[in-house]
Amino acid sequence: MESDTIIDHGEPVRQFSVLLPNRAGALAAMVKLLRSQAIEVIGLSVQDSRDATVARIVVSDPEATEHLFIEKGIPHTTCELVVVAMREAGPGLLQCLDSLMIAETNIDFAYALLPCPEGQSMLAMHVEDYEFAVAILHQSGFRLMYQEDLSR
Incomplete structure (x- = not known):
């Protein structure tokens, strides 16, 4: 199938992957930070390891989240x-x-x-x-x- 035959229906949903320390309250602190900017987490997947946790999140405002993470120096990737x-x-x-x-x-x-x-x-x-x-x-x-x- 050729990509030029695909009809664009909207902006893709962006997921953020954030590396958090594996300690009590780290995920809650990130959600509180987002909520302080009126950003809601509407999807969450957490993969835990001994030293760190990868939190995959979908948010209500990806642009504001990107700016906030950059401003606060929070390492992340998107897809x-x-x-x-x-x-x-x-x-x-x-x-x-x-x-x-x-x-x-x-x-x-x-x-x-x-x-x-x-x-x-x-x-x-x-x-x-x-x-x-x-x-x-x-x-x-x-x-x-x-x-x-x-x-x-």
Whole structure:
């Protein structure tokens, strides 16, 4: 599939990966810092290790988060996520995964986000080819969410 055939529906959802010290309260301190700037965490995945924790977060205002992290010297990386809204978590999840499997595209990692304003479940996925996965899921009838859909 050619990338010029893909219709752009919005800004991709940006995920921040932040390295936190593995100590009590580190994650809470980061969330408090974000909330002090009226930024809400709407998705979270934490991978713990002995010395450090990698927190993957999706926020309501990625631009303000980027500026805040730079201003405070908080090391981070960003990546684009495909986010799918589902009416039914069980059947919807399997159909989504099957669509990507049939298209032979890989999911690097995935996690659930807090429900969208309409109450639907949302699945955030980092995939090997963002544009290809968006096209496949769109053609398969899935409702894709973009950053403007998540900013509250």
